[in-house]
Amino acid sequence: MFTQTGLPATIKDATGIEIAISQFSWKGFAVKLSDEQERTYREKGYLLLPGLFSRAEVAVLEDGMAQVLKRDGPEVARERDGTVHLVYGVHLFDDRLFALSRHPRIVEPCRKLTGGEVFVHQSRVNAKQFHGAMVDWHQDFGIYHRVDGLPASRGIVVAVFLDEVTACNAPVMCLPGSHGEGVIEAAVNPDGEVDQAARYRYDISRDTMARLVERFGVEAVMGPAGSMLLMDGNLVHGSSVNMTPMRRAILYINITDTHNRGAFDRPEYQAARDFSPLESLDDDCLMKWSAPGESEERVCE
Ligand SMILES: O=C(O)CCC(=O)C(=O)O
Numbered sequence: 144m145f146t147q148t149g150l151p152a153t154i155k156d157a158t159g160i161e162i163a164i165s166q167f168s169w170k171g172f173a174v175k176l177s178d179e180q181e182r183t184y185r186e187k188g189y190l191l192l193p194g195l196f197s198r199a200e201v202a203v204l205e206d207g208m209a210q211v212l213k214r215d216g217p218e219v220a221r222e223r224d225g226t227v228h229l230v231y232g233v234h235l236f237d238d239r240l241f242a243l244s245r246h247p248r249i250v251e252p253c254r255k256l257t258g259g260e261v262f263v264h265q266s267r268v269n270a271k272q273f274h275g276a277m278v279d280w281h282q283d284f285g286i287y288h289r290v291d292g293l294p295a296s297r298g299i300v301v302a303v304f305l306d307e308v309t310a311c312n313a314p315v316m317c318l319p320g321s322h323g324e325g326v327i328e329a330a331v332n333p334d335g336e337v338d339q340a341a342r343y344r345y346d347i348s349r350d351t352m353a354r355l356v357e358r359f360g361v362e363a364v365m366g367p368a369g370s371m372l373l374m375d376g377n378l379v380h381g382s383s384v385n386m387t388p389m390r391r392a393i394l395y396i397n398i399t400d401t402h403n404r405g406a407f408d409r410p411e412y413q414a415a416r417d418f419s420p421l422e423s424l425d426d427d428c429l430m431k432w433s434a435p436g437e438s439e440e441r442v443c444e
Pocket residue numbers: 269271278283313314315380381382393395
């Protein structure tokens with residue numbers, strides 16, 4: 144663990160890669176990805192920035208999540224036992240989560256990686272509580288391309304960890320390098336035969352997964368609360384059931400470039416209507432909701 148004032152020179156990401164802390168800046172500045180970080184993202188299809196958001200910021204986001212988890216509309220997908228698995232469109236329903244979608248630590252890296260202006264196509268929270276269901280293997284932007292009519296399967300999945308993600312509480316698993324395969328053949332789940340959360344997913348078949356895993360391997364992406372994961376929209380990923388009582392909530396903000404607009408088949412909570420370029424808010428934009436005395440420490444291991 145470290146604080147802003149006692150930074151070690153490097154930390155290791157979940158895959159053991161050393162990341163120089165000086166490569167990205169903390170409070171007061173948007174994150175500027177280094178060339179090495181950008182190379183990692185392009186080669187592996189993902190990049191983890193451990194502990195990017197402070198404890199105080201995570202507490203604000205946690206309050207935002209608590210509000211949206213109380214919702215009862217069609218934007219909520221439940222587990223078989225009725226607990227909330229997913230809520231879609233979270234940035235449309237809560238000011239704190241709207242601010243997150245405009246946070247410079249999200250917007251600036253996405254602008255750098257896409258090379259231009261970006262908008263939010265979809266946001267959601269996956270709460271993954273005790274016995275939270277599996278999310279089968281898929282590619283997020285492959286789905287948007289097929290279902291929402293995005294002209295290209297192209298974009299960035301931004302994931303902000305609200306809990307510590309460990310090997311035990313159902314981390315996101317991905318196939319590093321699989322984004323290079325483009326849109327992979329997949330089967331649509333028939334309505335009613337799968338959990339609601341997976342309703343629109345095109346899951347990748349077992350045979351294809353066997354081939355892909357042999358080629359790319361599988362990695363679990365783990366890190367402390369406040370970590371931010373950037374994933375290429377074509378990266379094959381999924382997660383297993385959470386067998387532990389340790390909740391594993393992750394906020395997702397899926398972003399693409401403003402040339403890649405979809406159609407209007409799905410509701411706005413699943414497919415954007417607002418294509419205006421994201422404008423970054425101030426770096427401390429979440430702190431106006433912070434309770435006095437909340438720690439601004441970041442947690443890294
Ligand atoms: O958070 C998870 O368990 C996986 C969610 C996921 O893959 C997605 O929403 O695209």
